[in-house]
Amino acid sequence: MSRRSNAEKKIGKPDPIYRNRLVNMLVNRILRHGKKSLAYQILYKSMRSIKQRTKKNPLSVLRQAIRRVTPNVTVKARRVGGSTYQVPIEIESAQGKALAIRWLLGASRKRPGRNMAFKLSYELMDAARDNGNAIRRKEETHRMAEANRAFAHFR
Amino acid sequence: MTCFTSSSAAVAKRSFLSGVSLRPCVVNAPLRMRKAQSVVGSAMASAAAAAAPAITGEGEGSLEQWVRQMLPGGFAAQRLIGTGRRKTAVARVVLIDGTGQIIINNRTAQDYLQGNPVWLQYVKYPLASLGYESKYDVIVRTEGGGLSAQAQAILLGIARALIVANQANRDPLKKQGLLTRDSRKVERKKYGLLKARKAPQYSKR
Numbered sequence: 001m002s003r004r005s006n007a008e009k010k011i012g013k014p015d016p017i018y019r020n021r022l023v024n025m026l027v028n029r030i031l032r033h034g035k036k037s038l039a040y041q042i043l044y045k046s047m048r049s050i051k052q053r054t055k056k057n058p059l060s061v062l063r064q065a066i067r068r069v070t071p072n073v074t075v076k077a078r079r080v081g082g083s084t085y086q087v088p089i090e091i092e093s094a095q096g097k098a099l100a101i102r103w104l105l106g107a108s109r110k111r112p113g114r115n116m117a118f119k120l121s122y123e124l125m126d127a128a129r130d131n132g133n134a135i136r137r138k139e140e141t142h143r144m145a146e147a148n149r150a151f152a153h154f155r
Numbered sequence: 156m157t158c159f160t161s162s163s164a165a166v167a168k169r170s171f172l173s174g175v176s177l178r179p180c181v182v183n184a185p186l187r188m189r190k191a192q193s194v195v196g197s198a199m200a201s202a203a204a205a206a207a208p209a210i211t212g213e214g215e216g217s218l219e220q221w222v223r224q225m226l227p228g229g230f231a232a233q234r235l236i237g238t239g240r241r242k243t244a245v246a247r248v249v250l251i252d253g254t255g256q257i258i259i260n261n262r263t264a265q266d267y268l269q270g271n272p273v274w275l276q277y278v279k280y281p282l283a284s285l286g287y288e289s290k291y292d293v294i295v296r297t298e299g300g301g302l303s304a305q306a307q308a309i310l311l312g313i314a315r316a317l318i319v320a321n322q323a324n325r326d327p328l329k330k331q332g333l334l335t336r337d338s339r340k341v342e343r344k345k346y347g348l349l350k351a352r353k354a355p356q357y358s359k360r
Contacts, residue, residue: 016272037271 009094017044018059022066022097029101030116046121054125065127069100069134073145080154087154088145100134107133219261222294225251230296235320239311241337244300248312250320253292255282259309260297267302274306281314281333285324311336 015023023043031039047058054061070093075086091099108116108123110133126132226233226249235250257264257278268274282288293313297305314333317324328334342351349355 016276037273040273 015040018047020059022062023047023059025097026062026101026105029105030120042115042117042120045117046124049117049121050125053121061128062124065104065124065134066097066100068130069103069127069138070096071099071138071141072096074099074141075144075148078151078154085151085154086144086148087151088148100138103134103137107137218258218263222258222261225292226294235291235316237312237314237316237319239308239313239315239336241307241311242300242304242340244297244304244308246295246297246305246308246312248309248316249294250291250313250316251294252290255289255292257293257295259295259305268306269302271302274303277306277310278313281310281317281328284331284333285317285327287317291320307337 012021012024012028014021015027017023027036027039027043030042047062050056050058050061071091073088073090076089077084078087079085104123104127105120108119111119111123113119113122123132123134127134230236230247230249233249233251237248237250239246239248259267259278264275264278268278278293279288282291282293293309295309295312297308299305300308310333314328317328318334325334344351347354
């Protein structure tokens with residue numbers, strides 16, 4: 001990598017049905033083994049079932065879920081003088097969003113249930129209502145950051 | 156006509172998810188209309204019948220006939236032609252004045268691209284971005300590569316044909332990056348390696 005210039009931030013493209021970049025971000029992270037159309041199917045199916053169950057705009061449910069899961073701080077291990085400290089660090093919005101998506105998907109993959117579309121839709125609805133595993137994950141990180149507040153100056 | 160082009164996202168989505176092809180409803184209706192137009196309108200159509208066009212291939216017989224009629228002298232003889240490539244796919248694209256139908260290899264776009272909204276979006280994008288959705292008919296002959304690569308090759312082909320149609324289209328298309336040939340290709344395998352980059356496990360002794 002050349003050190004002369006910083007790489008430009010890339011902005012994702014909107015998806016074909018909801019015309020939304022967030023949706024495409026999610027699809028690209030559902031994607032496994034290059035099966036993109038399967039990833040799209042999973043997401044659209046779960047969006048439809050969200051629409052059926054909540055009678056709300058699935059996009060707004062999705063946004064709400066991601067907003068709820070997005071963490072403000074996280075901890076990072078840092079070695080100072082031989083011992084490792086968990087140093088709390090504030091997160092920027094883009095990174096927070098990426099974390100939120102990762103956690104949501106991780107939580108829905110771990111859920112018991114029939115298929116990914118089904119699990120994802122329930123995880124999203126749970127997260128939008130402020131419970132579910134992804135939310136717990138966020139709270140745990142916040143707790144860790146709070147507990148290690150004393151080391152914040154190591155940053 | 157609406158069922159044919161199906162620019163409505165809802166239709167595309169439904170067929171994509173359930174895997175139901177919309178073909179039967181698609182093929183016949185618009186064709187009859189088109190034929191009526193061409194009979195009334197143009198001496199070009201009769202010329203088409205005389206000069207045997209070089210399009211072959213199976214698919215809907217009537218659609219194939221229509222394509223022949225619209226392309227006197229085959230693809231290369233057309234004015235608004237553009238060639239697009241992506242990976243190993245090649246697409247020859249011809250624009251003719253029309254109503255926004257897209258025909259790929261003698262099949263409708265909806266049929267050929269399996270109703271996949273992503274691929275259909277690629278194909279429609281250059282025309283839609285200039286607001287020409289229903290100004291041109293698009294006839295495509297494409298080979299090589301997979302469907303996704305073909306769809307992106309068609310995108311490039313349409314964009315290039317639009318420049319031939321009007322030089323003023325160049326700037327807006329360029330700005331959206333539609334004229335850039337995606338030069339990524341499969342990297343060759345190297346000797347001594349398992350794939351292009353994958354090396355056998357290293358053991359010190």
